Amino acid sequence: MSALENIPEPPHPERVRMRFLQVGEDHAVKEARVLAGTTIFDAASWNGVAIDSTCGGHGTCKKCKVKVVSGHAPLSAVDPRAFSTEELKNGWRLACRAAVEEDLTIEVPPLQTRPKAALVGVGRHVILRPAVQKRYVELDEATLEDQTSDLERLLAAMDDVEPRVPLDIVRELGGTLRRGGWKVTAVLADDLLIDVEAGDTSGRRHAIAFDLGTTTVVATLLDLETGQPQAVQSILNAQQPFGADVISRISAIMLDDGALELLQTHAHETLQQLTEEVCAEAGVDPGEVYEVVVAGNMTMIQIALGIDPEPLSMAPFTVVARRLPAATAADFGVRVHRRAPAVTFPALGAYVGPDIVAGILATGITLDRRVRLFIDVGTNSEIVLGSSAKTLATAAPAGPAFEAAQIRCGMRAADGAIEGVKIVDGEVELTVIGDVAPVGLCGSGLVDAVAELVGAGVLDPSGRFVLGSSERLGKIGEENVFYLSDDIFLSQRDVRELQFAKASIATGWTILCKDLGVEPAEISQVLLGGSFGSYLSAASAVKIGLVPKLPLARIVSAGNVAGEGAKIAALSVTERAAAQAILEEVEYVELSGRTDFNDLFVDQLRFPE
Ligand code: FES
Numbered sequence: 001m002s003a004l005e006n007i008p009e010p011p012h013p014e015r016v017r018m019r020f021l022q023v024g025e026d027h028a029v030k031e032a033r034v035l036a037g038t039t040i041f042d043a044a045s046w047n048g049v050a051i052d053s054t055c056g057g058h059g060t061c062k063k064c065k066v067k068v069v070s071g072h073a074p075l076s077a078v079d080p081r082a083f084s085t086e087e088l089k090n091g092w093r094l095a096c097r098a099a100v101e102e103d104l105t106i107e108v109p110p111l112q113t114r115p116k117a118a119l120v121g122v123g124r125h126v127i128l129r130p131a132v133q134k135r136y137v138e139l140d141e142a143t144l145e146d147q148t149s150d151l152e153r154l155l156a157a158m159d160d161v162e163p164r165v166p167l168d169i170v171r172e173l174g175g176t177l178r179r180g181g182w183k184v185t186a187v188l189a190d191d192l193l194i195d196v197e198a199g200d201t202s203g204r205r206h207a208i209a210f211d212l213g214t215t216t217v218v219a220t221l222l223d224l225e226t227g228q229p230q231a232v233q234s235i236l237n238a239q240q241p242f243g244a245d246v247i248s249r250i251s252a253i254m255l256d257d258g259a260l261e262l263l264q265t266h267a268h269e270t271l272q273q274l275t276e277e278v279c280a281e282a283g284v285d286p287g288e289v290y291e292v293v294v295a296g297n298m299t300m301i302q303i304a305l306g307i308d309p310e311p312l313s314m315a316p317f318t319v320v321a322r323r324l325p326a327a328t329a330a331d332f333g334v335r336v337h338r339r340a341p342a343v344t345f346p347a348l349g350a351y352v353g354p355d356i357v358a359g360i361l362a363t364g365i366t367l368d369r370r371v372r373l374f375i376d377v378g379t380n381s382e383i384v385l386g387s388s389a390k391t392l393a394t395a396a397p398a399g400p401a402f403e404a405a406q407i408r409c410g411m412r413a414a415d416g417a418i419e420g421v422k423i424v425d426g427e428v429e430l431t432v433i434g435d436v437a438p439v440g441l442c443g444s445g446l447v448d449a450v451a452e453l454v455g456a457g458v459l460d461p462s463g464r465f466v467l468g469s470s471e472r473l474g475k476i477g478e479e480n481v482f483y484l485s486d487d488i489f490l491s492q493r494d495v496r497e498l499q500f501a502k503a504s505i506a507t508g509w510t511i512l513c514k515d516l517g518v519e520p521a522e523i524s525q526v527l528l529g530g531s532f533g534s535y536l537s538a539a540s541a542v543k544i545g546l547v548p549k550l551p552l553a554r555i556v557s558a559g560n561v562a563g564e565g566a567k568i569a570a571l572s573v574t575e576r577a578a579a580q581a582i583l584e585e586v587e588y589v590e591l592s593g594r595t596d597f598n599d600l601f602v603d604q605l606r607f608p609e
Contacts, residue, residue: 019105020049021069033388035581040066040073040106041096042574045127052112057096057129057574060160063112064095071104118227118571121362121564122527122556129572130224131190131343132290135161136202139182150174154196158186163193166339172196187337189291190573194339206230206289207570208278208336210271211355211563212296212304213237214246215412218563219274221282221289227571230282233274238266239303245379246299250313253303260308267304268333275334289336292329293343295566297380298353301344304332317350322583343569343576346583351395356382358565360586361579363527363558366391370524371516373509374558375547377443377533378402381505384586385512385523392516394589396508401494401501402443402532408481408491411440413535418445418484420537423452428472428484438485444535449490450498451540453482454607461607463499465492502546503604508591509548510600515589520548529558545608 015033018040022030034043041057041064044050052063062082068091075088076097083092095106120126137157140146148156150173151165163186173196176184180198187195187205203225211218218234242252242263253259271294279286294301298319302309305327311318329340345354345361356376360366363374367388374384379402384393401407411417416439420431430445432438441449453459458469465473465480472483481489513520526547528536538555541547547555569576591597 016100017103018043018100019070019103020044021105021107022049023107023109034100035584036101037099039096040093040098040100040104042577043100044095044106044108045129045572045574049108050111050127051095051108053096053127053129058133058161059094059097062094065092065109066095066098067091067107067109068093068098069105069107071102073098073100073104120227120568120571121364122558122561124362124364124564124568126227126568126572126575128224128227129574130205130207130291130570131341131573131576132205132207132224133188134202134205135186135188136200137184137186139177139184141182150177153177154184154186161188161191163188163191165193169193169196187290189339189341192339192341194290194337194341201288204288206284207291207293208275208289208334209563209566209570210274210292210294210296210332211358211560211566212267212271212294212300213355213562214249214297214300215240215244217270217274218560219271219278220563220567221278221284222567222570224290224571229567230284231278233277233281235270235274235277237300238270239263242266246297246309247313249303250299250309253308254310254313260303260306263303264306265333267300271304271332271334275336286336287338289329290340291343291570292332292334292336292340293566293570294332295345295355295358295562295569296353297355298347298350301354312350319347319350319353322347323580345565345569345579348393348583348586348588349395351380352382352393352588355562355565356384356393357579357582358563358569359529359558359561360384360391360393360565360582361568361575362561362564363529366582366585367578371518371522372525372527373512373523373548374527374529374561375505375509375533376530376561377505377528377536377546378530381501381508383505383508383512385509385516385518386586390516391586392512392589393586394508394512394591396504396591398501398504401446401497406497407441407446407494409440409484409488410446410494411442413442413444416440417442418449418488419535421445421448421452421484423456423458426456426470430484438488441484441488441490442535443532444537444540446490446494446498447544447546448537448540449482449484450495450607451537451543453490455543458482459495459607461609463495463605463607465495498544499605499607502544503601506545506547506604507597507601510604511591511594511596512589514596521550523548523550524554526550526555527558527561528555529561533557534559543608545604545606549608 020030185197185201205224221231327342345357347353376382381398415434422429
C-alpha cells in the first residue's frame with residue numbers, strides 16, 4: 001500500500017477520488033482526485049499510472065482495458081465491441097472512453113506494450129499522444145461494379161474516426177488517390193482531416209513548439225513519432241526596436257496607428273525565420289510540420305495575432321479572450337503545412353498569461369501533492385504556489401531592475417556580462433560570460449553583487465551603502481557607488497531598484513502563503529523560471545530574500561518552462577487538456593487593492609539579517 005493513501009485532502013465539489021490498483025509485481029496503489037468528467041485514461045496518465053495503449057487514447061486500439069472494482073462507470077459505445085457481456089458486467093471498460101462521474105477504484109492490468117514517452121518540462125514523464133495522427137490505408141480501386149465515392153472509400157477505411165473534412169481536401173482527393181495508386185496516408189490533427197498524402201508517409205510527422213518571449217523567441221522542432229526534439233534555435237524577437245518590455249511595445253501601438261501591424265509583421269518574421277532554421281537543421285520538409293504550439297505572454301500572443309493589446313495595459317486589465325478561438329500556423333505567419341493548426345494556451349488574466357499556464361503545465365504544480373512555489377522572475381514576475389489540492393497564482397510588478405537598460409552598468413546576459421560575483425576576504429571575484437573582459441552587469445550578477453555586499457557588510461539591511469566599509473566605495477556625482485571593476489560599478493539607485501523588485505516578488509509569495517494557509521518553511525520546492533530566474537544563484541536569491549529561506553537544495557532552476565510547456569502540449573493531447581483545466585484549477589489572486597499589501601511590501605524591502 002502506498003503512504004500516499006493516508007494523506008487527507010480537503011473536499012472539492014467538482015472533484016472525484018480515484019484509486020488505481022496496479023496489478024503487477026508490487027500491486028501498487030495510487031490515489032488521485034480529478035475533475036468529474038475526466039476519462040479514466042487521462043486521470044491515470046496525469047498521475048503517472050501507465051495504461052496500455054497504442055492509439056494514444058483515441059479509442060481505436062482497444063488496449064486500454066481496466067476493471068472498475070468499486071463505483072460505476074457508464075458504458076461507452078465502443079465497450080461492447082471490446083468486451084463480452086460477462087466482462088462488461090464485471091466492470092471492464094476502455095479507460096479512454098470512460099468518463100469518471102463518481103469515486104472509483106480501478107484495477108489496471110500490467111502493461112503489454114510499452115507506451116512511448118518523453119522526458120519534458122521539469123522532470124515530467126509525458127506519454128506520447130500527439131493530436132497529429134497519420135493513417136496509412138490501401139483502398140480498393142474504384143470500378144464500374146464499385147462506384148463508392150472517393151471520400152466514402154477513404155473514410156470507410158478508417159471507420160474508427162469521424163473526421164471533419166475541409167472542402168479543399170475533397171478538391172484534391174481524386175487526384176491524390178489515383179496518383180498514389182489508391183495507397184494513401186490520411187493526416188489528422190485531432191478530428192480535422194488536414195491532408196491526404198500519396199503513398200505511405202506514416203513515419204513522418206512533426207510539430208514546432210515556440211516560446212514567443214518578449215526578448216527571446218525559441219523554436220523546438222519535435223519528431224512526433226519519438227517525442228524527441230530534432231532541432232532547437234533561438235533568436236531575439238524582431239520587435240526589440242520598439243522597446244524591451246511589453247509596456248513599451250503597447251505604448252508604441254497606442255501612439256502610432258500602423259505600429260500594431262508592424263509589430264505583428266516582426267513577430268511573424270521572427271517565427272518564420274526560426275521555422276526555416278529548425279527545419280533546415282533537422283533536414284525536415286516544412287510541409288511535414290503539421291502543427292505548431294505557441295506559448296508566450298498575452299501581449300506577445302495578441303500582437304502576433306493582430307489583436308490590439310491596449311486593454312492589457314490599463315485598468316481593469318482585460319484579455320481579449322481567456323481561451324482564444326482556433327488558429328492556424330498561418331495566423332502566426334509560420335509557413336509549414338498549409339492547414340497546420342496553431343495551439344495556444346489559455347490565460348488566467350492579463351498578467352498571468354498563456355506563458356505561465358504553459359509553465360504550470362511544465363512544472364506539474366497542479367498535479368503534485370507537495371506544496372511548490374514557482375516564480376518566473378522578470379519585469380512582471382508571475383508567482384504560482386500550490387499543489388494538487390489547491391493552487392494560487394498572482395503577478396507582481398517587479399519594476400525595471402531586471403531590465404539591463406535600467407541598471408547603470410546593466411547589460412543583457414551575453415559575452416562580457418558579469419553573471420556571478422563573490423566577495424572573499426574583501427576581494428571581488430567576478431564570473432564573466434564568454435571568459436572575456438567584463439563589459440557590464442546582467443541580472444544574475446546584480447543579485448549576486450547585492451547579496452555579497454549585504455553579506456560583507458558593505459550594504460546594510462536597509463540597502464544603504466555603509467560608508468568606509470570598503471575601498472571600492474566611491475561617488476559618481478552625488479550618488480554612492482561600489483566598483484566591481486575599474487569601470488563597472490553598482491550604484492545606490494541600482495540597489496534600490498533591486499530592493500523594489502525583490503520586495504514586490506516576496507510580498508507576492510507571502511500573500512499566496514497566507515491565502516493558501518501554509519508557512520514558507522512548508523514549501524517543498526522553489527522553481528525559478530524564465531530567462532532571468534533560471535540563471536539566479538539560489539544562495540543569493542535566499543540571501544536577499546527574493547525566495548523563502550529554505551535549504552538551497554529545495555531551490556532549483558526550472559529553465560525555459562513556457563517553452564517546455566509548449567513541447568508538452570505538442571506531444572500529448574492529454575496534457576493539452578490539462579493545460580485547459582488549469583484555468584479552472586488555479587485561482588488568480590489580485591495584489592493591487594489588497595489592504596495587507598503595503599505593510600508587507602515595506603517589511604520586505606529590507607534584506608534579511
Ligand atoms: S487507448 Fe486505444 S482504445 Fe483506449
